[in-house]
Amino acid sequence: MQSHACRIDAVQISEQGSFGRAQLNKAEERVESFGQVMENAWLGRKLLVAAQQEPLITLIDNANVSAVTQKRMG
Secondary structure, three states, X not given: OHHHOEEXXXXXXXXXXXXXXXXXXXXXXXXXXXXXXXXXXXXXXXXXXXXXXXXXXXXXXXXXXXXOOOOOOO
């Protein structure tokens, strides 16, 4: 996955219509990066393939979830 990831080296924060803003730079903050981003469609395909190969996961197409119940195991 690393070959498809792009480091976030700087972040600009602003609010539309406001004069305030902040800028974060990895060197000034002394961090390697602020995280990574990658293309959602590529990641989605990789996760789907991994889920299809996992025997404990059952994929159901065209289904709507109406409720979720959590069970404690063990």
